[in-house]
Amino acid sequence: MVGKKMLVIDQSWCKGCGICVAFCPKQALELVEEKVCLKADNECVLCGQCELRCPDYAIWLEDLEE
Amino acid sequence: MPSELVHKFMRIDHLPHIWCAGCGNGIIMRDVAVALQELIDDPESGVSREKTVIVSGIGCSSRAAGYMDFDSIHTTHGRAIAFATGIKFAHPELEVIVLTGDGDCSAIGGNHLIHAARRNIGLTVIAFNNDIYGMTGGQYSPTTPTGDVATTAPYGNFDRPFDIAQLAAGAGASFTARGSAYHARETTELIKQGIQHKGFSLIDVFSVCPTYYGRKNHKGGAVEMLAWQKENMVPASRYYAMSEEKRRDKIMVGILTHNDFPEYTQQYARLLERAKKAK
Numbered sequence: 523m524v525g526k527k528m529l530v531i532d533q534s535w536c537k538g539c540g541i542c543v544a545f546c547p548k549q550a551l552e553l554v555e556e557k558v559c560l561k562a563d564n565e566c567v568l569c570g571q572c573e574l575r576c577p578d579y580a581i582w583l584e585d586l587e588e
Numbered sequence: 589m590p591s592e593l594v595h596k597f598m599r600i601d602h603l604p605h606i607w608c609a610g611c612g613n614g615i616i617m618r619d620v621a622v623a624l625q626e627l628i629d630d631p632e633s634g635v636s637r638e639k640t641v642i643v644s645g646i647g648c649s650s651r652a653a654g655y656m657d658f659d660s661i662h663t664t665h666g667r668a669i670a671f672a673t674g675i676k677f678a679h680p681e682l683e684v685i686v687l688t689g690d691g692d693c694s695a696i697g698g699n700h701l702i703h704a705a706r707r708n709i710g711l712t713v714i715a716f717n718n719d720i721y722g723m724t725g726g727q728y729s730p731t732t733p734t735g736d737v738a739t740t741a742p743y744g745n746f747d748r749p750f751d752i753a754q755l756a757a758g759a760g761a762s763f764t765a766r767g768s769a770y771h772a773r774e775t776t777e778l779i780k781q782g783i784q785h786k787g788f789s790l791i792d793v794f795s796v797c798p799t800y801y802g803r804k805n806h807k808g809g810a811v812e813m814l815a816w817q818k819e820n821m822v823p824a825s826r827y828y829a830m831s832e833e834k835r836r837d838k839i840m841v842g843i844l845t846h847n848d849f850p851e852y853t854q855q856y857a858r859l860l861e862r863a864k865k866a867k
Contacts, residue, residue, distance in 0.1 A: 532590065535603070539610030539798075544811040573591070574772045575814070577614025578604055582591035 526586040527568045533557040535580035542572035542581050551581075597621040599657045607648060610810025612769030612795030613716050617652045619772055619793070620687065620714060623779035624658075635783060640683045643672040645697060648723045649689035649716030649795070656687075666697030669704045672711050680853035683783060686713040690731040691721045694750050698730070701752075701790075705761035708787040709852035714779060715752050715790065718797035726800030736805045753792040757845045762787035764844040768794040770817035771841045778843065787851045794821065794839075 538556030543549075550565040551558055551572065558581055560566060573582040590600060598621065607613050627635035642660040644653035645668035653660040663671040668686045676684045686693075693701050693715050704711060720738060721727040728738035730750045737744055757764040763785040767775030775793055782789035796802060796813035807813055824842025827835060 530591070535590070537604070537609035539810045541610060541810055541814060545814070574618075575615050575770070576618075577607065577611050577810075578609075579590050579594045579598075579614070579618065580604075582593075584591065 527583045528586050529560060529566050529568060529572075529581070530584045531558055531560065531581050533559075533580065535578050537578050537580075539577065541575050541577065545571055545575055547571060593618070593621055593625060597625060597657055598655050602655055605655055606651060608722075608797075608799045610796065610798045610813075611648070611722075612718060612797070612810070612814075613649055613652065615769040615772055616714070616716050616767075616775070616793050616795055617655060617687075619767070619776040619779055620652070620685070621656065622776045623783060626776075627780055627783060633784060635683055639681060640685065641672075641675055642685050642687060643668050643675065644687045645669075645689070645692035646723075647689040647692045647721065648718070648797075649687060650692060652687040652716070666692055666695070667700065668692060669697060669700040669711065669713060672713075673700075673704055673707075673709055676709055676711055676853060677856070680710070680857070684711050685783065686711055688713060688715055689729075690715060690717040690719065690750075690752065691729040694730045694752050694755065698755075701756060702759035705756045705759035705788050705790065707852045708760060708762050708849045710786055710788065712779070712782045712785075712789045713756075713791070714782070715792045716795045717752060717792055718795040718801060719749075720797050720801040722797045722800050726804065732801075736801075738801075738804070751792075753790060753844050756788075756790040756792075760788075760849070761790050761845065762847040762849045763789035765789075765791045766794070766839070766841055766844065767791055768817045768821045768841055769796055770814045771821060771823060774823050774841050781843070785846070786854075787847075787849055 543551045548565040627633040642658045644650035646665035653662045727740040728745045753764045753766045765778040798810045821839045827840040
């Protein structure tokens with residue numbers, strides 16, 4: 523298993539295409555005013571599917587410092 | 589601060605890029621960065637950042653050479669493979685990677701593509717294939733499917749499209765493969781294999797152009813176009829397990845050809861040795 527990770531979003535790079543929202547297996551993301559956000563109920567399982575297909579590098583997983 | 593990958597391998601002062609919202613090119617450029625990172629991190633691969641050169645031509649795809657933080661050259665329309673051939677021929681020790689598009693490599697640059705394939709010179713060509721000329725406003729390209737509309741084909745294009753991977757394979761390329769923007773992990777693996785292959789490698793990666801192709805052909809936006817790839821493009825392991833009938837409507841994602849033909853610059857080095865001995 524990999525170390526602990528966290529989801530990071532940089533809305534200033536998000537163009538609101540909705541790819542991450544559509545292919546998130548947990549439907550954990552949404553667009554608010556054309557920018558990606560993690561929904562309040564935080565269903566994210568840190569799978570990284572969003573990072574894999576974000577054409578704008580606006581969402582990614584980052585290693586948490588131990 | 590963007591992700592470590594982007595920070596390490598892209599020129600972040602040039603980002604966010606100019607590609608439209610939902611453009612598949614950003615996904616494919618990330619695949620290239622991940623493939624290079626994994627190879628550079630593996631000491632056995634022999635790939636290093638210092639010995640990697642990225643070459644592009646003209647078109648939306650070709651902006652990628654400007655975004656990737658490597659020694660790179662953004663050349664003229666259709667000539668990326670010609671410039672890359674010169675670089676590889678002068679410095680065979682370099683890993684020369686060409687980032688090109690369907691118009692750049694199969695229309696104006698089609699001759700360079702087939703002859704580089706025939707010579708089997710050790711380049712890795714990654715075609716960002718979005719079925720259209722996006723940068724100039726949506727003219728049909730050699731890969732636009734028959735019947736689809738474009739600004740230059742308002743009543744539908746009646747040309748038959750090229751299959752770039754098969755074209756390169758037919759011209760003698762020793763490694764040909766097909767990927768897609770949706771199949772990011774599989775495509776990254778194919779790019780890695782292409783870079784490690786000693787002869788000419790071509791990876792035809794299906795991109796998506798929601799702005800000039802999808803929207804005009806009622807194929808939806810980026811999400812619908814990627815969902816189409818998910819549905820209709822099948823990774824090789826699953827594809828070959830399907831019945832022939834089921835395969836008929838599907839497009840295989842994976843390797844088409846993988847041969848061990850002699851590489852061009854190695855042949856030339858041998859010729860030089862022979863010529864020296866003959867003196």
